[in-house]
Amino acid sequence: MKGSYDIVVRTKRLQIKFTVNRNITILCGDSATGKSTLVGLIGEYVQNGRQSGVEVICEKPCSVLEGVEWKILLQNRKQNIIFIDEGNAFVYSKDFAKAVKGSDNYYVIVTRESLHELPYSVNEIYELKNTTRSKYPPVKRLYSRFYHLYGLNKEIRKPKKVIVEDSNAGYTFFKYWFEKQGIPCISARGRSRIFRMINDMEEEPILVIADGAAFGDQIKDLYELQSSKEVYLLLPESFEWLILSSGLVQEKDIPAILANPSDYIDGKNYFSWEQFFTKLLTDSAK
Amino acid sequence: MLKIYYGDMPEAIYNTAVYFKNNYLDEWMEDPFVQKMIKDVDKSVVVDRNLIESPALGKIPPTLLSGGVKTLILMYFEPENIFNASTCGDNCAKWILRMAKKKDITINLRHIMNFGKGNFEAMILNNNQIVHNMKEMVPVAGLSLRGEFL
Numbered sequence: 001m002k003g004s005y006d007i008v009v010r011t012k013r014l015q016i017k018f019t020v021n022r023n024i025t026i027l028c029g030d031s032a033t034g035k036s037t038l039v040g041l042i043g044e045y046v047q048n049g050r051q052s053g054v055e056v057i058c059e060k061p062c063s064v065l066e067g068v069e070w071k072i073l074l075q076n077r078k079q080n081i082i083f084i085d086e087g088n089a090f091v092y093s094k095d096f097a098k099a100v101k102g103s104d105n106y107y108v109i110v111t112r113e114s115l116h117e118l119p120y121s122v123n124e125i126y127e128l129k130n131t132t133r134s135k136y137p138p139v140k141r142l143y144s145r146f147y148h149l150y151g152l153n154k155e156i157r158k159p160k161k162v163i164v165e166d167s168n169a170g171y172t173f174f175k176y177w178f179e180k181q182g183i184p185c186i187s188a189r190g191r192s193r194i195f196r197m198i199n200d201m202e203e204e205p206i207l208v209i210a211d212g213a214a215f216g217d218q219i220k221d222l223y224e225l226q227s228s229k230e231v232y233l234l235l236p237e238s239f240e241w242l243i244l245s246s247g248l249v250q251e252k253d254i255p256a257i258l259a260n261p262s263d264y265i266d267g268k269n270y271f272s273w274e275q276f277f278t279k280l281l282t283d284s285a286k
Numbered sequence: 287m288l289k290i291y292y293g294d295m296p297e298a299i300y301n302t303a304v305y306f307k308n309n310y311l312d313e314w315m316e317d318p319f320v321q322k323m324i325k326d327v328d329k330s331v332v333v334d335r336n337l338i339e340s341p342a343l344g345k346i347p348p349t350l351l352s353g354g355v356k357t358l359i360l361m362y363f364e365p366e367n368i369f370n371a372s373t374c375g376d377n378c379a380k381w382i383l384r385m386a387k388k389k390d391i392t393i394n395l396r397h398i399m400n401f402g403k404g405n406f407e408a409m410i411l412n413n414n415q416i417v418h419n420m421k422e423m424v425p426v427a428g429l430s431l432r433g434e435f436l
Contacts, residue, residue, distance in 0.1 A: 028403075029375060030354075031354025086373055112372050224420070224427075228424055
């Protein structure tokens with residue numbers, strides 16, 4: 001499944017509007033913002049259709065996945081946008097990651113916990129916010145939207161140390177670039193080691209460069225670490241995406257692909273967008 | 287005192303919404319502390335022990351309160367149990383700290399909850415360290431969640 005999909009979930013009392021762009025979307029944030037309500041409304045619509053009093057507007061079928069029989073339930077779903085509420089512990093399992101990999105569905109998962117088995121993007125982590133203009137009654141309907149939870153660094157000071165998630169081409173490039181300016185650059189050899197490395201470092205500021213396309217499980221912890229360390233995050237989709245975006249590779253389709261990757265990247269073939277950009281770069285460089 | 291265990295904890299009650307649905311008592315809604323939590327987090331008013339007025343959902347039963355508030359209520363009335371507090375957003379953190387001033391509470395966290403900018407006291411059970419603010423808590427929490435310790 002590929003493409004971006006606008007979804008509107010509506011009753012007489014509330015409306016939630018959002019867009020999903022790739023195979024895995026995470027919904028988290030404060031309590032009482034309507035996350036479980038959203039999943040509940042979609043579940044009621046699936047069970048009772050328009051007779052539920054819920055309206056779900058989307059080009060693709062929306063459904064809910066829950067309970068111990070999730071594997072059986074998932075078998076027959078294709079080209080669905082599947083919503084999973086918190087409390088479903090299977091989303092942390094290797095089995096679930098295996099089922100998502102190669103699946104022809106999109107998944108919207110409500111959770112505050114990091115899903116280490118799934119490669120999800122820092123750009124697809126959202127919170128729900130009420131956008132109703134008037135806060136005072138009589139308000140007929142409350143309106144909510146998805147908002148990005150993690151923004152960009154507004155200002156970056158010159159780092160004293162750089163940590164690169166990658167240990168291959170990306171690391172070679174950044175090491176050359178930063179060490180030319182006298183800034184030590186080290187490889188973390190994997191995203192899960194970055195937190196410990198920052199924690200153990202005495203020099204600040206620290207710049208972390210990682211593949212944003214699959215860094216979603218680390219981002220919350222690094223944001224919180226900014227309360228005690230001066231850490232800046234540079235999270236392009238991937239190193240290959242950076243090269244493609246630089247214009248170094250002249251291929252006529254590349255600007256269109258980079259402008260709307262969702263239209264080209266099928267989640268069934270690419271677990272994470274970084275895999276697609278690696279193939280695109282390799283093929284273009286041939 | 288607040289005690290926190292970070293990471294997977296088999297003895298903790300993970301799906302707090304299901305536990306709440308099957309175990310809450312009507313009289314819990316009459317408690318002034320519970321009513322304050324509901325008002326602050328859910329912006330809702332307890333009309334009587336079975337009825338809550340929600341700005342988004344209208345008149346609802348206690349089972350339709352937010353997942354965060356339901357977990358807070360469970361922590362408050364059943365401090366002998368350990369609940370998955372990752373069902374609570376950061377807007378619940380101050381209530382956990384307030385409860386922990388009244389009684390000993392142990393919670394299970396599977397993410398780094400932000401307890402705000404002020405000082406507090408919490409014991410991290412993964413390595414028995416006492417922390418006093420987020421600056422001290424985040425490194426211990428992050429490493430505990432990764433199965434490492436300082």
